[in-house]
Amino acid sequence: MRTVLITGANRGLGLETAKQLLEKGFFVYLGMRDTSKAEKLVNELSSISKEFKLLELDILKNSQIRDALSEIRNAGHSLDILINNAGVFIESTGPNDQTTSSILKVDSAIVLKTIETNTIGALKMIQFFVPFMLEHGGGRIINVSSGMGQLEHMKGHWPGYRMSKTGMNVLTKVLDEEMHEKNIIVNSVCPGWVRTDMGGENALLSISEGVDSIVWLSTISNSPRGKFIQNRKVIEW
Numbered sequence: 001m002r003t004v005l006i007t008g009a010n011r012g013l014g015l016e017t018a019k020q021l022l023e024k025g026f027f028v029y030l031g032m033r034d035t036s037k038a039e040k041l042v043n044e045l046s047s048i049s050k051e052f053k054l055l056e057l058d059i060l061k062n063s064q065i066r067d068a069l070s071e072i073r074n075a076g077h078s079l080d081i082l083i084n085n086a087g088v089f090i091e092s093t094g095p096n097d098q099t100t101s102s103i104l105k106v107d108s109a110i111v112l113k114t115i116e117t118n119t120i121g122a123l124k125m126i127q128f129f130v131p132f133m134l135e136h137g138g139g140r141i142i143n144v145s146s147g148m149g150q151l152e153h154m155k156g157h158w159p160g161y162r163m164s165k166t167g168m169n170v171l172t173k174v175l176d177e178e179m180h181e182k183n184i185i186v187n188s189v190c191p192g193w194v195r196t197d198m199g200g201e202n203a204l205l206s207i208s209e210g211v212d213s214i215v216w217l218s219t220i221s222n223s224p225r226g227k228f229i230q231n232r233k234v235i236e237w
């Protein structure tokens with residue numbers, strides 16, 4: 001049975017990815033900051049499959065990442081896929097609020113926190129889990145990035161979020177270069193603008209539509225590698 005670990009899997013795109021991969025027969029590890037309030041979630045997931053486990057996992061806490069790895073190892077599992085999904089968008093109250101999002105006004109502490117979570121958190125996960133994947137012959141990493149980090153079409157506002165996702169794309173490229181000879185396949189994905197807590201109710205896509213490329217990259221046999229993907233197609237960096 002293939003195994004997948006998804007960070008930030010208690011809600012939004014992470015949760016929907018977990019559900020769809022459970023339906024496809026994966027064993028799913030759901031990383032989340034607080035497992036204590038997850039009773040409803042467990043019931044919901046159990047109606048799909050029993051092949052899952054919740055892991056207390058704040059991606060900024062090394063001890064929790066280490067414990068998550070130990071749990072997976074001790075269960076006798078390898079890890080086929082790591083989905084770096086956890087992320088924050090905290091520079092303003094929402095995508096339509098332009099007041100505090102200007103590069104001239106944005107709070108640099110919030111920019112730093114955004115980069116810490118969205119980029120460095122993913123880096124930590126890669127540093128812990130890629131060596132484990134290599135012990136078992138390799139695996140896939142899916143970095144849930146954003147078109148807002150795309151340099152080719154960069155726009156104004158929310159510089160922290162944009163930098164954090166450009167930074168995540170750097171992780172994808174650098175890891176791909178370093179793993180050329182190894183069986184580690186890594187890609188970035190832009191889900192599009194999706195109706196989650198982060199995307200808001202005016203977003204264009206349903207959550208199910210938003211995870212399409214993530215689930216696709218998790219399941220296709222001939223995966224692209226070292227690319228930025230949206231709608232199952234390669235897009236510019």
Ligand SMILES: NC(=O)c1ccc[n+]([C@@H]2O[C@H](COP(=O)([O-])OP(=O)(O)OC[C@H]3O[C@@H](n4cnc5c(N)ncnc54)[C@H](OP(=O)(O)O)[C@@H]3O)[C@@H](O)[C@H]2O)c1
Nearest residue numbers: 008012013033058059085086087146193194196197198199
């Ligand atoms: N929605 C969109 O339109 C859109 C577009 C492009 C890219 N994305 C990306 O897609 C990913 C998922 O977004 P979403 O729309 O599903 O957002 P969401 O509904 O706000 O969910 C974000 C998830 O990340 C978790 N998280 C935040 N900081 C964390 C940390 N330090 N450790 C572990 N988990 C943490 C949250 O956990 P808590 O519940 O504990 O806060 C939550 O589970 C993000 O990386 C986002 O940048 C979203």
